[in-house]
Amino acid sequence: MTTTFNARRTRLGAAVAGTILMTAHTMALAEPVTLDLELRCPFPLIGEQPIQARITADYPAEITASEGVPAITVDTITVVNEPSRQGLSLLGAVTVTGTAQSFTTISTTARDIESTVDLTVEPSPVPSTPGEFEVAAGGVADPVALTDGDVGPGQVTVDDLILSLRNLRADGTLAGMPVGEFTTDCEVVAGQDNVLASFDIVDGGPGGGGDPANVAVDVEAVDFGNVQLGLSEQRSVTVTNDGGGILAINGVTVSGANADAFIQTNDCTTLASAESCTIDVTFAAGSEGAQAAVLSIETDDPDSGVVTVDLSGNGQLEPEADIEVSDDELGFGAIDLGVTSDRTLTINNVGSAALNISDVSLQTGGDFSVLSNDCSTVAPASSCAVGLRFTGNAVGASSDVLTITSDDPDEAAVTVDLSGQVNDDDTGGSTLDIKLDVDGSTTLTSTGNTLPLTGVIDSVVDLATGMLTAELHLDPTSGTFQVSKWFRKLTATAEVEFENVGEATGTLINGKLTTSAQAYVKVPRVTVNLFGLKLPIGGGAECRTAEPVSFTVASPDGETFLPLGGGTVTGSYDLTALENCGALTSVLSNFLEGDDNTINLTLTPVQP
Structure with a gap:
């Protein structure tokens, strides 16, 4: 499956993107020039990450206008951070490969010239041990023609990068989705000096100065x-x-x-x-x-x-239909056994008459199927869509051919090659078991009291979709409150427990964790300290909220939650009244009942 993040100035699939970006932005210096840049690059599962990249190149200090900027070999080194390494390793990636397009601007006194460089990521190993690692990339920037009107000072700036990565397992197959194969953009962090090279453009050379116009x-x-x-x-x-x-x-x-x-x-x-x-x-x-x-x-x-x-x-004399499909080849990426991957093919009519589609069918129809088809008659300058699905029925590569039959006089039948791959479960699954220690607190709006919270979360994350399920185990806690009874004010201590209702569910997508759970809040024992004695005044085995309480917590904006690094979550919830707590049920309810109670938790992975 290919995941596309379309946001040209923001994105990249891990640190690798940075490396490429830098690589694409070098065009040749008579004397070596080095530019260090920081990028913000989104990475599947863990979200946006900071990436450091170093670009080196040799640029002529002086360029003759008639000769233009020559072809330049570009080399870069990017440092991939530990969270990005985790994101790759989680799905079995041991080698980073891919290609990239880097976008730069050559500025002269007369104009800005946009330039694109195609780059190749050198196969780079992903370490199995924690820590940063380096990825190299290289390519050749095409020559850029200049004119006498460009004479004067010039410079090259680094603008943007689009990266397409294929991250491989040890056996050479694609790593699990979503990191196995994806395309993403990377953004240069604002406020930096992004000038790669400065030079002088001068007259001279054949045609220089003598050809005033062209x-x-x-x-x-x-x-x-x-x-x-x-x-x-x-x-x-x-x-x-x-x-x-x-x-x-x-x-x-x-x-x-x-x-x-x-x-x-x-x-x-x-x-x-x-x-x-x-x-x-x-x-x-x-x-x-x-x-x-x-x-x-x-x-x-x-x-x-x-x-x-x-x-x-x-x-x-008569108008004719003309069929055109959005893809001649359609890849569904790598998936796990039993998983599906969906794609959409667009059929366009670029002719001047209505296009009548009589059949849309697969050659074999084994692992591939047609999910939807709204194509029958397509008006000129209009289109229709065919939904396709690839199902992981057996380990290995799979292919099929989709044939579209129509009344196009030149192309009665158009074919589209379909391909996909099913990973072997033995090379790494698509789910990750994460056990997290819970440490935090909740503040009750009814009294302003804060109760400490500790416990453990056992969760399973589907790395392809980001969906998760979890068992939440919160330890018993306690809080104090003032209670007036028998004409005097006493301080009461309430023991609080949590009884789960079903599993917690949520998502972990692009570094943001969101989880929802339900539980009864129970108060098994309430005591007051009177004359040095702890006297029970309420509670009991059946003392609990009348309805389950819904807790929803999420990563704060601007913070990243890492599957193997943990993070913080915050949220709020409403507490209903207590029941079955004895004679002081209404008094005890006043201690808990209320809306918009806050919760703040730090979740730390438990090392195996």
């Missing part, structure tokens, strides 16, 4: 596809001056055998360095069949005075 277009050809007779389609061509001087655009014309079918309008006159203009081209299908023309852009660029763009389109 024309460039964003496409070499425009294909309008099928257009019904009597209708039209519009596309745009962008013209840019990537030279250093003023570019004069002297004319824009359409010529060729079917020039009358293509109409252009534009706002192009003169362009300063790095400026652009737009030419809108409309294809009006006046006759049936293929039609072609040439768009010519005449400028004063001494090297390329005229730039051409090929135009083509096809006039259709």
Whole structure:
């Protein structure tokens, strides 16, 4: 299963993400340059974690505009913290692998140039013992073209990272979900110096200074596809001056055998360095069949005075449907035996007539099944969805082929390859048993008294979903309160016990623990100290709240609960009146009964 966290400026799958980010942000220095950055990276199960990354690279101190920024090899080292190591280890990951895309910005006096670097995570072992570990990554940044208009000071800054990780077990299969395979973003912590390198961009070199302007277009050809007779389609061509001087655009014309079918309008006159203009081209299908023309852009660029763009389109007497699927291959990731993984395939109609889908079926239908299918007739520019499920019936890899049959005249049948993997239970399960010591207190709103709370929680966490069940065992406690009876004020001590009603349930997702439980609050004995003697005045085996009390606690905002590290939880609850406590039942109820009682607990894992 692939988990996607889509939040471009925040996320990453553990420290590894940081390493990649740093790696992607290096572009070459004549003298080695090092940048240390802190990132905030979300990690499945344990939530957002701080990651330290170091980027090293060699950048030329001086770059000639005509030569541009060369291709640069980037290397980084990221320190993965202990909570992130725990998150990987919990599901049997022993090796970290993957890829990443790093986003940087090259800033000149004239513009900001966005750059993307593809990186590869070197296979890195996950230690079995507690502590930080390092992950390395590397890649090559593509060359970046500059113009004379960029001359002056320049710099490279680190912006963002998208990481795709595949974390493997010892036998080479994917670790358990959700850490086995996932994609996530990582954010550079604000307030840091994120400048990787600074340099000077100078004139000179072949073409430098002598070519004041240079024309460039964003496409070499425009294909309008099928257009019904009597209708039209519009596309745009962008013209840019990537030279250093003023570019004069002297004319824009359409010529060729079917020039009358293509109409252009534009706002192009003169362009300063790095400026652009737009030419809108409309294809009006006046006759049936293929039609072609040439768009010519005449400028004063001494090297390329005229730039051409090929135009083509096809006039259709009758509209046609055109099927397009969201994925040619659909992976369901790695799951455990008996577990299911669901995906959705989107079918689009990009044609001009209604698309009629006659069949959606699987080749074998063994481990894969069609959950839902709302696809029958799909209007132009509309879509429908097919729900698919992969079930872990047997250990090992599994595949199938989904076939979609329609009245698309060009593609009567479209196929989608499906794949998934079922983990061996012997290589690590999808649940984690956690035993936690409880230490904290609860404060009663009725009297303001605070009662200490201790005990143990035995919990089982489904690491794939974050769902948990638990047995809560709170130790007996006691509290004091003032009681007026027989014309004098006495201090009473009430013993308090908890009788569970069913299991506690909750979730542990992205480092936030939320748990709910129900229990009767019992008061087996209440005594007063009179003349040095502890005299019983109430309570009993059946003295308890009339209804079970519902307790809900959760990790405070901004705090992370770690499966093997513990954390704090807080919450509030309402206490109902007591019953079956003897003659002083109403008095004892006043001691407990009330709303919005607070509870604060520290949960610490019990080491095996």
